[in-house]
Amino acid sequence: MTELHELFLKRLAQTSDAPIALEISRAEGCWLVAADGRRYLDLIAGIGVSALGHGHPNVIAAIEAQARRHLHVMVYGEYVIEAQVQLARRLTELLPTKLERVYFTNSGAEAIEGTLKVARKATGREAFAAFDGAYHGDTMGALALAGNPAFRAPFGNLPGPVRHLPFGDSAALDQIDSTIAAVVIEPVQAEGGVRIPAASFMRSLRDRCDQVGALLVFDEVLTGFGRTGKLFALEHFGVVPDIIVMAKALGGGMPLGAFCGSDDLIGTLSHDPPLGHLTTFGGHPLSCAAALASLEVIVADDLSARAAMIGADLARRLREINAPEMTAIRAIGLLIGIEFAEAQFAHRFVAETISRGVIVNWTLNADKVVRLAPPLTIEAAEIDFAVARMIEALDATRQERQVVR
Template sequence: MSALLPTYQRHDIELVEGTGSFVTDTKGQRYLDFMMGIAVCNTGHRHPYVQHAVEEQLQKLWHTSNLFISSKQERVAELLTKGSHLSHVFFCNSGAEANEGAFKLIRKWTQKTEILTFSQSFHGRTFAMMAATGQDKIKAGFGEMVPDFKHLMFNDFKSLERITEQTAAVWLEVIQGEGGVILADNDWLQALMAQAKKYDVKIVIDEVQTGIGRTGSRYAFEQTPLQPDIITVAKGLASGFPVGAIITTPVAATVFTPGTHGSTFGGNPLAMTAAEATLELLLPDEQMQQVQQKGMYLMEQLSELKGTMIREVRGRGLMVGIECRQAVAPLIQALQQIGLLVVSAGPNVLRLLPSLFVTESELDLAIEKIKSVCQQEVMM
């Protein structure tokens, strides 16, 4: 009997080693990893540049209080805000923590409580973020939710009329990851931005899954008309080390003042070392261009499979959803058996989240495996 609480529906695989795009389990089976810890290991497994930086830091200092100056935090904050209208960063340990902090910031900043989010969104499993999430299944059994979160229809123009002077913030994902890899329409985002400006409503973008180069730009919102007041990031920020961040504008620095928020482990030296090395690898323009090109190639090749079990292929950069004509749980199991790891995004969508350094030959291998499974399913 396991001593762990059964909060995860685990696959019967224990991964013990990884390099680049590949991982190996306890039985010696090798897998091409197109999950990457669910969009966490954006540089692949154990990238030598990140590993070397962390090994050096291990010989120096592991933890210090945030009551002291941290030049590493300053450098990472500069990389996260450089060249944008965003200017200030708070470091924590996860995406849910970043979103909770953003919730506090919005409440104190606006002195209003109504926050509008969207159906099929996902913002975390802490108590406030359950309320923010537009999926009833994660709220079941927990009683009354934190009030004043209202859920609108995603990509629906009529819903935007719900934004009024009573609204503190509109909170959204530019691409709904857990909700099925659903892309926001740019015309709809333009209308959302206009309505928010009309009533001085803040815009919060959850970039926990889409940020740090996943979509072919530093943040997904940079490919849209949006100019957010706050974004939250985490997953891909430190190549697998726990870290999250709230990124915001200069005005917020007059709201989050000493004593208003904190995190014991947030921005610790190991996490900041990994984050700095990760950002140095991922953010150069040529790397972002490669992510866009590889993503287009992957989606073009997969789109040729439509008519089998595949209904639609959608995404941006190397965040790709394959909507299938059946439940995808059996397909995920079948792909595992032939050495490819993928994850679902709802009951009928396969989600592909490879390393941002994935090679074309690795993309071709994944496509070949997906094609073989889809054709087998058709034959059945």
């Protein structure tokens, strides 16, 4: 164990009892390079952040250029910062028409918090609806929406009330009534096990929200920016939400979140009282510059279509493995869930895959599911490498279980 590794365990707050603890010295393209020189193919893109891979030259150039101009100069929203304005302009050009005003934040969870404030202020209602299997972040309001009770329970009474509904069940939508300020949903659940709802369910949800006057919020923190084979996952369903929440790949590798809606909705935060929502570092100029550069590459290179094509091929190859332990492959673009018959097998498969130089992970709210979400720029030879190593990991996991038994 290196000195840095020891300090990591001793001085840095830990998020689990068993962190992966790879000591990363640099990252390039789809690869992470550890301190011992070993290379790892990043098949989760830093949990959906690095859509262009690591160190894309356009993003690095944008960061360098902005750093030479200025860093932080004022709390968000008070000065005219070119990087913020140009990014907001470009986002609203690419989103449906009524999503016309952007509020930048530091993260997806903070964007969810701002959205909940908008919903309460705009509707005069207090309650929210969310779905089983949902993940919207770990701040108190975002945690209240979480679909896994095990994550909510230790923290006592959370903001709410929140009504949790079964994901994808149109019959349950009658529980959305005139007490609900907003319904918050991921158009595709990532931490829920890559669950993809029917378009009919999403249309029924939109209709029900309209009937009772509730806002519809799409959390596209992970599904946005080409991940699902469309620039935004909402395009798969023909449904436009009242507010869209973005983060992860938005920042091009830098910390950045946002929520976006109509002038009337987002404008509620600017009056009665003014400064109804503030953030010091939200929309940091470096993050916005990186985000705009990343977005332009995604659009110019049509990486959404590339994700659809490569994702379909990768899913096909995984299905052809035909391992009895793998009970389902769910895929939409380059967001793929491999469901196993047993959670223990899934977790051991993750460890065996990482040991062979490919980074994968299981999902928080579906412990039998392993998620793949590689950079949208991943090459065919890298897919070959990943599939070969996963086959080896399957065999090793299978043999290990036979020995234990």
